[in-house]
Amino acid sequence: MPVITNIDDLKRIYQRRVPRMFFDYAESGSWTEQTFRENSSDFEAIRLRQRVAVDMSGRSTTSQMIGQDVAMPVALAPVGLTGMQHADGEIKAARAARDFGVPFTLSTMSINSIEDVAEATGAPFWFQLYTMKDQDYVSRLIQRAKDAGCSALVITLDLQILGQRHKDLKNGLSAPPKLTPKTIANLATKWAWGIGMLGAKRREFGNIVGHVEGISDASSLGAWTNEQFDLTLDWAKIAKIKEQWGGKVILKGILDAEDARMALKVGADAIVVSNHGGRQLDGAISSIRALPEILEAVGDQIEVHLDSGIRSGQDVLKALAMGAKGVYIGRAFIYGLGAMGQPGVTRALEIIHRELDVTMALCGETSVQKLGRHNLLIPKDFRGKWEA
Ligand SMILES: Cc1cc2nc3c(=O)[nH]c(=O)nc-3n(C[C@H](O)[C@H](O)[C@H](O)COP(=O)(O)O)c2cc1C
């Protein structure tokens, strides 16, 4: 086993272990992947202010997200098909998050069901909701999340229709994988993954089985999504879902100050500034570049979180110093999960925690609450690069 010191190491092991179809699914952005790339390059463009000779003993990364205590303000993002990256992947990731003391978000499109994860972890988690045309089905999902003791509802707003991802279309992405000569040839080289999968509690979408007959045979996930998801979703419907849920609501996929104001108006507890990891509208700006304007519009009235592009504790620090109250990691924990299962997710969290802590110290800060714009050197044209 090679020595693992950063997230990229986990990614290399992940790529070797997991079938090509699922690696491509996680790693791809939509269309030209411009937004996917800029999510990373815009983090890189921000520099850190080194400070010296300040007391950096007794540091702490603890914080709160929507009033819940967290070991560091880094949650696991909802990731569809997580249970295809590793057998019972959702259960394993949820356990790793629970033990580390950070929130886990279960996707509507997960393999392990709400009930599987609740039973296996015995700890509250967050449930991410996709709104479908079938309103009764949405109501039932909400009720199931309530019954399972979920402590927040994360409503994703940037995927009523799936952005085109060329590799998924070419690979014929499905869960479980359809056995074509091409996938069989690839699976033969991923035997450890296959053996693990044979013992999995589930190999199909646990939350939506029965919703549509034969969903796991859908030749293209995109076709199914576009047929099922509610294209008429608007702010009035979001308000209704919030009422039905009755608990904490996080609105995910906000990239524009006007939408942030609407989220505030419907009474969300938090928003996630996100472009879905560059998987939806290609050509949209990076989340980190969108953040300042959104903070200016609503930052003093609602908790603002961010995801898309975070691969290190340094990226976490940059987002927090820019003003986000917390961040989410998607691919960074998937790499760990695919590479090594639950210990891999723990490893990813440890890596990010250590990088955050060391970077904080070298910036002369002792807690995440003290981070601010004074820690950053931001390119002059960072905000004004384009005009609306
Ligand atoms: C493989 C994959 C599947 C995803 N599935 C979902 C999903 O089911 N629901 C959702 O709200 N977001 C989903 N996302 C988006 C993530 O929640 C998150 O916004 C994104 O991964 C953040 O970018 P990062 O991967 O660069 O950290 C998915 C992302 C990936 C990579």
Ligand SMILES: O=C(O)C(=O)c1ccccc1
């Ligand atoms: O892949 C995704 O990003 C995602 O959110 C999704 C949406 C519909 C079906 C499966 C995954």
